[in-house]
Amino acid sequence: MPPSRRNGLTRRALVAATVLGAGGSALAQRPPQPPRVKGPLVWLDMDQQDLDDAYDQLVYAPNRDYILKRCARNSELARERLGAPQRFAYGATPMEGLDVFTAKVPNAPVSVFVHGGAWRAGLAINYAYAAEMFVNAGAHHVVLDFNNVLETGGDLMVMADQVRRAVAWVYRNAKSFGGDPERLYVCGHSSGGHLAGVLLTTDWEKDFGLPPTVIKGGVCGSGMYDLKPVRLSKRSSYVKFTDAIEDKLSPQRHLDLLAAPVALVHGTLETPEFQRQSRDFAAAVKAAGKPVTLAVMESYNHFEVMEQLGNPYSLFGRAVLEQMRLAPR
Numbered sequence: 001m002p003p004s005r006r007n008g009l010t011r012r013a014l015v016a017a018t019v020l021g022a023g024g025s026a027l028a029q030r031p032p033q034p035p036r037v038k039g040p041l042v043w044l045d046m047d048q049q050d051l052d053d054a055y056d057q058l059v060y061a062p063n064r065d066y067i068l069k070r071c072a073r074n075s076e077l078a079r080e081r082l083g084a085p086q087r088f089a090y091g092a093t094p095m096e097g098l099d100v101f102t103a104k105v106p107n108a109p110v111s112v113f114v115h116g117g118a119w120r121a122g123l124a125i126n127y128a129y130a131a132e133m134f135v136n137a138g139a140h141h142v143v144l145d146f147n148n149v150l151e152t153g154g155d156l157m158v159m160a161d162q163v164r165r166a167v168a169w170v171y172r173n174a175k176s177f178g179g180d181p182e183r184l185y186v187c188g189h190s191s192g193g194h195l196a197g198v199l200l201t202t203d204w205e206k207d208f209g210l211p212p213t214v215i216k217g218g219v220c221g222s223g224m225y226d227l228k229p230v231r232l233s234k235r236s237s238y239v240k241f242t243d244a245i246e247d248k249l250s251p252q253r254h255l256d257l258l259a260a261p262v263a264l265v266h267g268t269l270e271t272p273e274f275q276r277q278s279r280d281f282a283a284a285v286k287a288a289g290k291p292v293t294l295a296v297m298e299s300y301n302h303f304e305v306m307e308q309l310g311n312p313y314s315l316f317g318r319a320v321l322e323q324m325r326l327a328p329r
Contacts, residue, residue, distance in 0.1 A: 030060045043229045054273035055233040057118070057190070057302045061269070067303040074129035074310070082131055085143075086177060090169035091162065095151075098166055099124050100177050101131040101141040109183035109324050110174055112142045114163055114199070116190025116222075116306065119149040119156065120238060130310035133317060137326040140179045142170055154240030156249055163195050167215070168208045186218045187320050189306045193223020197251030197281070201258055212259050217323040219263040221316055222274050222305050225252040225281035229273060252284050261291040263319040267300030274302065295319055 039047035046054065053059045061067075078101075079085070085099035102108075111134050115127040124143040134141035144166045152158035167186065174181040188196030200218045204210040224230055227250045231241040247253060262285055266278040278294060285292035295315040297305055308314035312321055312328035321328065 031062070043232050051229065051232060051273070052234040054271040055230060055235050057271065060271045061301040061303050063301070064303050067307055068126070071129050071307060072126040075126050075131075078128045078131045082135060085128070085131070088169070088173070088177075090166045093147075095145055095147050096162060096166070097124075097145050098170070099128065099143045099145075101128065101135050101143075102177055103135050103138050103140050105138045106178055107180045108138055108140050108178060109185065109326070110140045110142060110170060110179040110181075111320060111324065112144065112167055112170055112184065112186045113309075114144055114186065114188035114192035114195045116188065116192040117148065118235070119159065119191040119194075121148060122192075129307075130317075133310050133312050133321075133328070136329045137312065137321055137324075138329070139324055139326060140174075140177065149239055154238060156239060156241075156245055160195065160198050160249055163199060164202055164207070167199055168204075168210060171210060171214050183216055183324070184214060185320070185324055186215055187221070187309070188219075188223065189221040189309065190223065190302065193220040194225065194249075194251070196220045197223055197225050197262075198249055200260060200262060201251045201254040203257055212257075215260045217261045217263070219265065219316070219320045219323060220278075220281075221265045221309065222267070222270055222278070222302050223264075223281075224274070224277050225284075226250045226277070252281050255285060255288040255290065258285065258288070258290050261323065262293075263323055264292065264294045265297065265305060265316045265319055266294075267297040267302065267305040269299060269301040270305070271302070293319070 042048050043051050058064050082101055085101045087097055087099055089097050113127060115122045124145040127143050131141045144163055146159055146162040149156060149159060171181045171184055174184065186196050186199050196218050197220050200215060204214045205212050227246045231246055264278045264282050266275055282292050282294040297315050305316060308316045311317045
């Protein structure tokens with residue numbers, strides 16, 4: 001019997017089993033699905049199950065919980081090495097606070113990070129894992145806390161208002177922790193990527209009395225930029241979508257307010273909708289004549305993309321540092 005068929009295994013099957021056992025990116029691929037009869041189309045070529053699955057990250061990223069645990073642990077380690085962040089309140093409620101990891105250089109640029117969690121989970125304490133990359137490169141790193149949509153009774157507008165007020169606070173108070181308010185950048189991932197898009201298309205002058213160019217650049221990782229298909233998905237079971245919310249919080253519909261360069265990032269193992277959302281947003285920004293880049297991370301799923309924010313040599317890490325005109329150190 002040829003060596004390639006020994007013990008009933010082909011060489012290809014053995015390699016695949018080795019990759020799976022090592023916890024590699026093959027784990028991120030959606031498992032084969034049994035044949036089923038497709039129902040009525042709800043969005044593009046998707047029936048309701050397809051669409052629901054496309055907005056459920058666990059379906060396409062079964063290693064989610066492992067990565068979230070890694071990020072939480074790496075956040076602990078970052079605090080051990082850098083020291084505890086400074087904690088500031090940007091609002092009156094206990095959740096309205098932010099953590100600031102300060103750079104050692106004076107008057108340094110500021111990066112504000114908005115975490116994800118399907119709008120219904122996540123705390124700043126577990127998203128500090130990228131702080132060392134920013135601090136070592138010479139930037140302050142701010143991680144926001146805000147209520148999740150379960151705590152707001154399904155109202156996304158509350159969350160949008162909180163992250164907007166947090167950015168306004170950072171701009172007005174950056175000098176208090178050694179930051180340069182004229183070099184303020186935002187980045188976010190997943191539902192945080194959506195909220196980062198909301199920040200980039202906010203009318204800062206009208207709503208906060210701030211310059212329209214308060215944000216100098218934004219990196220949106222694996223986000224959502226038009227809420228129509230999201231509203232049609234099972235996420236509407238816990239988000240109280242209305243026509244007004246769909247419109248006001250769809251960044252792709254408010255490109256006239258976009259005053260900063262946008263960098264978009266997604267992985268090739270993301271759900272089909274999260275890939276499409278990034279492609280369509282990039283095309284819309286380009287068509288509006290505004291600066292945009294799109295980086296596609298080969299063989300990364302949704303959470304693997306998120307974890308790479310702390311890697312200055314990944315496409316996600318490179319995007320934020322290059323936008324801030326910083327280099328890895």
